[in-house]
Amino acid sequence: MMSSKGFAFTQHFYKSVLSRSRRQRSLIWLRRLSVEPPAAVKRHNSHPAHLHYIGKHPLVYRSVGQELERAVAEYGSTESIVSCHEQKRYTFRSLIEDVDRVAAGLLKLGLQQGDHVGIWAPNNMHWYLTMLGAARAGLVSVGINPAFQGPEVEYCLKKVKVKAIIMPESFKTQNYYEIMKGICPELPGSVDSHIKSANLPHLKYVVVDTPNKLKGALTFDDLLDLSNPTEREAIKQLQHHIMPDSGCNIQFTSGTTGKPKAAVLSHYNFVNNGIHIGNRNQFDSNSRICVQVPLFHVYGVVITIMSAMTHGSTLVLPAAGFSPADSLHAIVNEKCTVIHGTPTMYVDLIKKQRELKLPLETAKMAVTGGAPCSPQLFLDIKNVLGLDHVRTVYGLTETTAVIFQSRPGDKSEHILNTVGHLLEHIEVKVVDAEGHIVQFGEPGELYVRGYATMLEYYDDAEKTKETIGNDKWLKTGDQFILQADGYGRIVGRLKEMIIRGGENLFPKEIEDFLNSHPKIIEAHVIGVPDERLGEECCAFVRLQDGVETITTDEVKEFAKGKLAHFKVPRYIIPIDQFPRTASGKIQKFKLAEAYKEMQK
Structure with missing residues (x-):
C-alpha cells in the first residue's frame, strides 16, 4: 500500500x-x-499484478558531471572517498579537481564525446577517478571484470570498440600489462604511446596506474599531468553540452551463461537511480559506507558510488579485492555506518566476525543485493554483526541497478520474505508464459518500464528487441510474485526452474530452506537429468566449520513438516567454495558441469 x-x-x-x-x-x-x-x-484479490509507484520526489534532468558539481557545492569539505589499502583520501572539493584532470587528459589524447574508455581494475582510486572523469568528458566508461583473462578482455575491447583502457600493472596473480601485450603485440613498440593494433584496431591508448615506465603505455600520473589549467577549466563549460539522455557507462552482463551482453546506461539512469536508492537508505553527509562490492559492477557504480555522491556520503574501500578481515577492520578504523555486500560476501564476513569479534559499534545498517538472500542469512547479518537494520535491493544490469528496495520502518516479514517495495517512478507487471498479466500473489515473469531501463545492448539490435518490446516493457527473465501492497518476491530465474515429474520447483525456495539447517552455511540448487522424472533436484552445500558431511536422510528428517517431500533434494553434494562471478552471483552452469563430471 x-x-x-x-x-x-x-x-x-x-x-x-x-x-x-x-x-x-x-x-x-x-x-x-x-x-x-x-x-x-x-483492492480486491482479482486485480491484475500491475503497479506504477510515483513517490513524492520528482526525477531530475542532470548529467553525472552536473550532479558531481552539485555535490561539491553542497558537501565540499565532506570526505567523498577513502582508500584504506592505498592510503588516499579525497573530499568532494579535492575530488573534482583530479576528476577534471582525468577528463581533460583523455580529451587531450584525442578522444571525442561518445568514445569508450575501458576500466579493467579492482577497487583502486584510479577506477573511481576514471569513471567520473570519463562522464565529465562526455565519454562512456566500460567496466571490465578485474578477474578477466586475455580472451575475455579481448572480447570486451572488441565488442564495444574501446579506444583507451585504464588498468593497474598487476593485481594478485595477474600481470595486466603482460596480458595486454598478449592480445596487443604492438603495445611495446608504440610510438608516443599511440597504439596501432591489427587485432584491436579501435584501441589507441593503454594507461597503467604504476610508478614504472612500461613500453608503449602511459602512466596514470602522465594522464593527470597532460592538460593545462585552461583545458581543465573548459571541462566545466562542457557540462552544459552533455545530454543526460546520452550513454555514460557500459555494463557487461554477469556472464553466468553464454557471452556477456553490453548494456548501455545513461547519465539520466545513473543520477536518478542513485538519488532514489540513497533516499530509501536515508543516506546523508554522515553516512560512511564500507564498500565490499566490485566497482565495475552495477552494484558498485550505481547502488554504491552514485547513491553516495548524490547524498554527500563517504565511500570507504577496505581493499582492492574482497577481504572479510580488511572489511571488518575498515568498519572499525573508519567508523563506517553502512556495509554494502552480496549475500556470499556476508556469509564470509559473518564467519570472520565470529572469529575476530571486533567492536563494530558504528555500523548500523547492511545493504545486500546482487543475488537473492535467504531469511536465515538476513538474521545472521543483523545478529552477528550487531546491526540495527538490514536492507535489500533487487534489480538488473538492464534496469541500471534497483527497481525494488526495502523502505525505512519495514516490518520483519517484509525484510525477511520480500525484495522490498517498488522504487519510485518505476512501473512493473507480472505475466504468464503467453504474456497475459497474472493476479497479485501469483508467480510469473516480471516486466519493468520506466526511467531506469537501459538504452540498448551495444551493437546488438536483435538482443535489444528481444529484451525491450515496442511498448518499452523490459523482460527481466525473473520468476516473480508481486503483492498488491507494492512488495515483491523472487521465485527464481525462469531458466533455472526445475521440472520434476511435472512439478515446478523453484531453487530459491529450496535454497532458503537448506540455509536454515544448522550444518549448512550456504546452499545452491540445480536441476540434473533423471531418466524417470526428467529432472531431479541437486543441492551443492558449504558446511559449517568442523562439519565434514551431511546425508540426504538428515535433510529429509529436517524437512518433515517444513517442505514438501518432492522438493527435498535427491542429491546433497558438499563443496568448499562456489564458482561465482566477481559480483557474487553463483555460476550454476559450472555446478552442472561439476555434477556431470562426477557421473563419469
Whole structure:
C-alpha cells in the first residue's frame, strides 16, 4: 500500500475535484496516475499484478558531471572517498579537481564525446577517478571484470570498440600489462604511446596506474599531468553540452551463461537511480559506507558510488579485492555506518566476525543485493554483526541497478520474505508464459518500464528487441510474485526452474530452506537429468566449520513438516567454495558441469 506521504502529488486532485461525485472523480485521477489508492479504497484479490509507484520526489534532468558539481557545492569539505589499502583520501572539493584532470587528459589524447574508455581494475582510486572523469568528458566508461583473462578482455575491447583502457600493472596473480601485450603485440613498440593494433584496431591508448615506465603505455600520473589549467577549466563549460539522455557507462552482463551482453546506461539512469536508492537508505553527509562490492559492477557504480555522491556520503574501500578481515577492520578504523555486500560476501564476513569479534559499534545498517538472500542469512547479518537494520535491493544490469528496495520502518516479514517495495517512478507487471498479466500473489515473469531501463545492448539490435518490446516493457527473465501492497518476491530465474515429474520447483525456495539447517552455511540448487522424472533436484552445500558431511536422510528428517517431500533434494553434494562471478552471483552452469563430471 502506498504511504500517505507518497500521496502528496495526488492530494491536490482530491481537494480540487468538487463536482458530481467527488470521491468517484478522485478515483479516476488515481487510476490515471497509476498509484495505489488510499487505505479506505481496498483492492480486491482479482486485480491484475500491475503497479506504477510515483513517490513524492520528482526525477531530475542532470548529467553525472552536473550532479558531481552539485555535490561539491553542497558537501565540499565532506570526505567523498577513502582508500584504506592505498592510503588516499579525497573530499568532494579535492575530488573534482583530479576528476577534471582525468577528463581533460583523455580529451587531450584525442578522444571525442561518445568514445569508450575501458576500466579493467579492482577497487583502486584510479577506477573511481576514471569513471567520473570519463562522464565529465562526455565519454562512456566500460567496466571490465578485474578477474578477466586475455580472451575475455579481448572480447570486451572488441565488442564495444574501446579506444583507451585504464588498468593497474598487476593485481594478485595477474600481470595486466603482460596480458595486454598478449592480445596487443604492438603495445611495446608504440610510438608516443599511440597504439596501432591489427587485432584491436579501435584501441589507441593503454594507461597503467604504476610508478614504472612500461613500453608503449602511459602512466596514470602522465594522464593527470597532460592538460593545462585552461583545458581543465573548459571541462566545466562542457557540462552544459552533455545530454543526460546520452550513454555514460557500459555494463557487461554477469556472464553466468553464454557471452556477456553490453548494456548501455545513461547519465539520466545513473543520477536518478542513485538519488532514489540513497533516499530509501536515508543516506546523508554522515553516512560512511564500507564498500565490499566490485566497482565495475552495477552494484558498485550505481547502488554504491552514485547513491553516495548524490547524498554527500563517504565511500570507504577496505581493499582492492574482497577481504572479510580488511572489511571488518575498515568498519572499525573508519567508523563506517553502512556495509554494502552480496549475500556470499556476508556469509564470509559473518564467519570472520565470529572469529575476530571486533567492536563494530558504528555500523548500523547492511545493504545486500546482487543475488537473492535467504531469511536465515538476513538474521545472521543483523545478529552477528550487531546491526540495527538490514536492507535489500533487487534489480538488473538492464534496469541500471534497483527497481525494488526495502523502505525505512519495514516490518520483519517484509525484510525477511520480500525484495522490498517498488522504487519510485518505476512501473512493473507480472505475466504468464503467453504474456497475459497474472493476479497479485501469483508467480510469473516480471516486466519493468520506466526511467531506469537501459538504452540498448551495444551493437546488438536483435538482443535489444528481444529484451525491450515496442511498448518499452523490459523482460527481466525473473520468476516473480508481486503483492498488491507494492512488495515483491523472487521465485527464481525462469531458466533455472526445475521440472520434476511435472512439478515446478523453484531453487530459491529450496535454497532458503537448506540455509536454515544448522550444518549448512550456504546452499545452491540445480536441476540434473533423471531418466524417470526428467529432472531431479541437486543441492551443492558449504558446511559449517568442523562439519565434514551431511546425508540426504538428515535433510529429509529436517524437512518433515517444513517442505514438501518432492522438493527435498535427491542429491546433497558438499563443496568448499562456489564458482561465482566477481559480483557474487553463483555460476550454476559450472555446478552442472561439476555434477556431470562426477557421473563419469
